């Protein structure tokens with residue numbers, strides 16, 4: 001599935017790729033609607049309905065990925081609420097072993113995330129994997145989400161890479177399409193970003209269930 005001999009740079013998404021998306025899905029679709037319902041004295045059903053409608057409007061934009069934006073919009077301390085659930089932040093199976101092997105293989109390993117810096121900090125306080133990366137890139141700090149071509153151009157300036165010899169693993173298809181448009185040659189998605197949800201079967205890109213399917217050590 002992956003020809004490791006033709007890959008020098010590995011770009012890895014965080015949520016839904018290295019980390020179980022269950023935390024994020026549970027937070028935004030269950031925990032937050034309950035808090036919001038409580039605050040406004042409305043039913044959980046109408047709270048969920050209202051929030052989902054608002055979330056849909058900005059999807060894929062930097063604002064959507066910004067917890068400062070949502071703290072302000074909803075008048076709630078989103079980072080504090082996330083910390084209430086931080087025990088639910090977990091690495092996906094085999095993620096640590098995969099990162100160790102990539103590190104040992106001397107490839108350039110870069111985390112590329114649309115998560116806000118505050119979200120990244122909360123996650124890394126619980127599952128610190130920062131030592132395994134040559135660089136961690138937060139799209140907010142490049143002023144463009146991965147869905148936009150501007151992100152890839154700015155990433156290239158910040159951390160030069162050869163797109164023809166680069167692998168991106170990301171669970172978001174619009175991000176993979178954007179990377180392909182830029183010229184990233186090797187693209188993989190995750191078939192089950194959230195361990196509590198159904199396996200995806202209709203992806204536009206080849207997918208893996210777990211990292212043990214593509215361990216780099218097996219080709220050394």
Ligand SMILES: [Mg+2]
Nearest residue numbers: 013015016171
């Ligand atoms: Mg993701």
